Amino acid sequence: MLNIALFGPPGAGKGTQARLLAEKYKLTYISTGDILRKEIADKTKLGLEAKSVIEKGGLVDDEIIVQIIEASIEMNPDSNGILFDGFPRTYAQAYILEGLLLKMNTKLNCLLSLEVPREILLQRMLKRYESEKRSDDTLEVIEKRLHEYDEKTIPVIDFYREQAKYFPVSGIGSVDEVNNVLIETIEKVLSQTWINIVLFGPPGSGKGTQAKKLAKKFKLVYVSTGEMIRHEIEQQTEWGKIAQPFLDNGDIVPDDIAIRLIERKIQKFPEAKGFIFKGFPSTLVQAYILDGLLKRLDSSVSAVLEIKTSALQSMKRLVARSKTPNARIYDRDTDIIIHRLEVFEQRTAGVAEYYKKQGKFKNFEGNRDESILFDELSCAIAQAIKEVRK
Numbered sequence: 245m246l247n248i249a250l251f252g253p254p255g256a257g258k259g260t261q262a263r264l265l266a267e268k269y270k271l272t273y274i275s276t277g278d279i280l281r282k283e284i285a286d287k288t289k290l291g292l293e294a295k296s297v298i299e300k301g302g303l304v305d306d307e308i309i310v311q312i313i314e315a316s317i318e319m320n321p322d323s324n325g326i327l328f329d330g331f332p333r334t335y336a337q338a339y340i341l342e343g344l345l346l347k348m349n350t351k352l353n354c355l356l357s358l359e360v361p362r363e364i365l366l367q368r369m370l371k372r373y374e375s376e377k378r379s380d381d382t383l384e385v386i387e388k389r390l391h392e393y394d395e396k397t398i399p400v401i402d403f404y405r406e407q408a409k410y411f412p413v414s415g416i417g418s419v420d421e422v423n424n425v426l427i428e429t430i431e432k433v434l435s436q437t438w439i440n441i442v443l444f445g446p447p448g449s450g451k452g453t454q455a456k457k458l459a460k461k462f463k464l465v466y467v468s469t470g471e472m473i474r475h476e477i478e479q480q481t482e483w484g485k486i487a488q489p490f491l492d493n494g495d496i497v498p499d500d501i502a503i504r505l506i507e508r509k510i511q512k513f514p515e516a517k518g519f520i521f522k523g524f525p526s527t528l529v530q531a532y533i534l535d536g537l538l539k540r541l542d543s544s545v546s547a548v549l550e551i552k553t554s555a556l557q558s559m560k561r562l563v564a565r566s567k568t569p570n571a572r573i574y575d576r577d578t579d580i581i582i583h584r585l586e587v588f589e590q591r592t593a594g595v596a597e598y599y600k601k602q603g604k605f606k607n608f609e610g611n612r613d614e615s616i617l618f619d620e621l622s623c624a625i626a627q628a629i630k631e632v633r634k
Contacts, residue, residue, distance in 0.1 A: 245323075245324065245325040245326070245348075245350045246269055246271060246324060246325035246353055246430075246434070247325045247326050247327075247328075247345060247350060247351065247352045247353050248265065248269075248271070248325070248326075248327045248328070248352070248353060248354055248355075248356060248430065249327075249328040249331065249332065249341070249352055249354075249355040249356070249404075250262045250265070250327065250328065250329050250356050250358070251355050251356060251357040251358070251397075251400065251401070252357055252358030252359070252360065252415060253358075253360065253365055253389075253390060253393045253397075254365065254369060254386065254389045254390065254393065255360065255364075255365040255366070255368040255369040255372070255386075256358035256359075256360045256365065256415045257358060257360070257368075257415050257419070257422065258329050258330065258358060259275060259277075259278070259329060260419055261358065261419070261422060261423055261426060262275065262327055262329035264419075264423050265327055265423070265426060265427070265430070266327045268427065269324060269325065269327075269430070270323070270324045271323060271324055271325045271326055271327040272316065272317065272323040272325070272326045272327070273327050273329065274313060274316045274317070274326055274327065274328050274329065274331070275329040275330055276304075276309055276312060276313070276328075276329070276330040276331045277329070277330045278329075279312050279316065280294050280304060280308075280312070283312075290308050290311065290312065293305075293308060294308055306334075306336060306337060306340060309331065309337065309340075310340060310344070313328075313331065313344060314344070317344070317348070325350075325353075328341070332400055333393075333396065333397045333400070334396045334397060334399075334400065335396075335399040335400060335403060337400070338400050338403040338404070351542065352404075352409060353409070353433055353434075353437075354404075354409050354410075354411055354429070354430065354433045355400075355401075355404040355409055355410050355411065356411050356413055356426055356429060356430070357401060357410065357411065357412045357413065358413055358414075358415035358422070359412050359413065359414055359415055360414075360415040360416060361416075362390065364416070365386075365390065366383075366386060369386050370383065370386070407542075411429050411433070413425050413426055413429060434632075437543075437632055438516070438517065438518040438519070438538075438541075438543040438546075439462070439464060439517060439518030439546050439625070439628065439629050439632060440518050440519050440520075440521070440538060440543060440544065440545050440546050441458070441464065441518070441519070441520045441521070441545075441546060441547055441548075441549065441625055441628065442520075442521045442524075442525065442534075442545055442547070442548040442549070442599075443455045443458070443520060443521065443522045443549055443551070443621075444548055444549065444550040444551070444592075444595065444596070445550055445551035445552065445553065445610060446553060446555070446558050446585055446588045446589070447558055447562060447581070447584045447585060447588060448553065448557070448558030448559065448560075448561040448562040448565075448581075448585075449551040449552070449553045449558060449561075449610045450551055450553075450561070450610055450614065450617070451522050451523070451551055452468065452470075452522055453614065454551065454614070454617065454618060454621055455468070455520050455522040457618055458520055458618070458621060458622065458625060459520045461622060462517075462518075462520075462622075462625055462629075463517055464516070464517060464518045464519055464520045465509070465510075465513045465516045465518070465519045465520070466519075466520050466522070467506060467509050467510075467519050467520065467521045467522065467524070468522045468523055469497070469502045469505060469506065469521075469522075469523045469524040470522075470523045472505040472506075472509065473487045473491060473497055473501065473502075473505065474491070474572075476501075476505070477491065483501045483504065483505070486498065486501060487501055492580075493580065493583070494580040494581070494583045494584035494587065495583075495587065496526060496527065496587065496591070499529065499530060499533060502524055502530070502533075503533060503537065506521075506524065506534075506537065507537065510541070518546070521534065525595055526588070526591065526592055526595065527591045527592065527594070527595065528591075528594030528595055528598055530595070531594070531595050531598045531599070545599070545602075545604060546604070546628045546629075546631075546632050547604050547605075547606065547624060547625065547628035548595075548596075548599040548604050548605045548606070549606055549607075549608065549621055549624055549625075550596065550605065550606070550607040550608065551607075551608055551610040551617070551621075552607050552608065552609055552610055553610040553611055554611065555585050557610070557611050558585060559578075559581060559582075559585070562581050563578070563581070606624055608620055608621060608624075
């Protein structure tokens, strides 16, 4: 989802720009001001409560605002995202918005702040008063609204600046000129969104071969827990010594070790555009772990691509690999190969179901030409990128 907050003082042109952006990106448009004015016009209970506050230039109680926003969100469950116009306006509302979006398993991508000098704001709102006769556009109320903005809403900027989500944009110029700058800013934010792909499948399915090629094509960082663990074993590190008996027997290495290795790998690539995870997660618990790990980094899994192969085909490939320089210790023992395939079958079913429910899971037939499979996986990743950055 793409979630945007359009921010700025009264008269900055938020309403006009918000509608244009909502239409372009197919977002649910939520204007607390518009909704409140409708509630007032309809003389609803919420409208009557809000009317006197708005007419004096004050800010409506958060309890009323939250009810309005939640109702608007529930009306559009299949939206590509949400564009908030006029919310959050206070430091407390910034936290409220975090909670609302967390409840939806999403987050705010950016806060775009329209910057307009005070004298121009006054001119715009007085002109609007002449044409629309809005009760909140008289000079006295305008002055109070701008004072409220300075007092209560400037701290919101600091809240999002600390998260690197605050983007000031000049509100001076024609509607089209300002809109173009806003779109450029949004596109820049979207281009920085991580793409995280999980390549999933049984031992011998060809995950490693495909993952390396895909990482190179899409400029993603290749993360193989198996390779990292084998390196730790070769170096005889503490983690390697703990992991070796598990790996030798074809069992899953303790999650604590895998987590530390993945965290270390991610930290080495602060400029990464995203990651391709091969070999992790291989259990439902590990799927929870990866989601939590990426959530801490303000990211998430974009797509899970399964390469399906029969047990017989996997066996043939692993036995064949055992006769090459790329052989693993566990490739040379048929009993261990069978054990690894059984472990995969028993413990990974929950992973597939977990990501299917999120609409992120796709499977591909692995018993065929590598180049054809590569092309199909490439198309799936390209589509995932389009979905994440639309």
